[in-house]
Amino acid sequence: MYQPEITTDYNSTDRFEWNAAAEAAYWQQCEKIAYTEVSEITLGAFMDAISLMYPKDWQGDALCESFKLAEMVCGDVTDIYAKVGERYFTFRDKASMLHEAIVNRITKEVLSKETISQK
Numbered sequence: 001m002y003q004p005e006i007t008t009d010y011n012s013t014d015r016f017e018w019n020a021a022a023e024a025a026y027w028q029q030c031e032k033i034a035y036t037e038v039s040e041i042t043l044g045a046f047m048d049a050i051s052l053m054y055p056k057d058w059q060g061d062a063l064c065e066s067f068k069l070a071e072m073v074c075g076d077v078t079d080i081y082a083k084v085g086e087r088y089f090t091f092r093d094k095a096s097m098l099h100e101a102i103v104n105r106i107t108k109e110v111l112s113k114e115t116i117s118q119k
Contacts (some may be wrong), residue, residue: 031075036092038109041081046088049081059099066102068095082106 017063049055055067056078066082073079081088082102089106 027075031077034074034077034092038089038091038106040110041088042091043088045090046081046083049079049090056095057099065102066099068097084111 041082043053046055049069050067053070057071058065058067060066060083064082064084066080068081069079071078072095073092076095079090080093080097080102081090084106089110091105093102093105
């Protein structure tokens with residue numbers, strides 16, 4: 001995965017000198033870069049993700065469901081998959097995100113925008 005160069009305010013003549021603040025800033029920036037927008041996927045992509053590895057925090061009902069991959073992308077950020085109605089979505093966010101928050105984010109960012117644009 002490509003990650004752009006991350007710079008901090010840390011200045012040192014010895015570039016191999018370890019600095020806890022610079023390292024923390026680096027990992028926080030990497031985590032911010034890992035987040036993605038909600039995108040719609042196919043049923044096939046959703047089923048492929050379920051079979052990729054044991055799903056983490058698989059929740060839902062007849063109307064919607066969500067799960068996360070057990071492997072983190074960076075820090076506490078992982079791939080999240082959801083079914084809302086008859087549509088399927090994915091995005092990257094915190095692994096601790098609750099099912100209700102996942103559905104709310106999809107509803108707010110995708111479904112409500114479509115309703116507004118149709119008017």
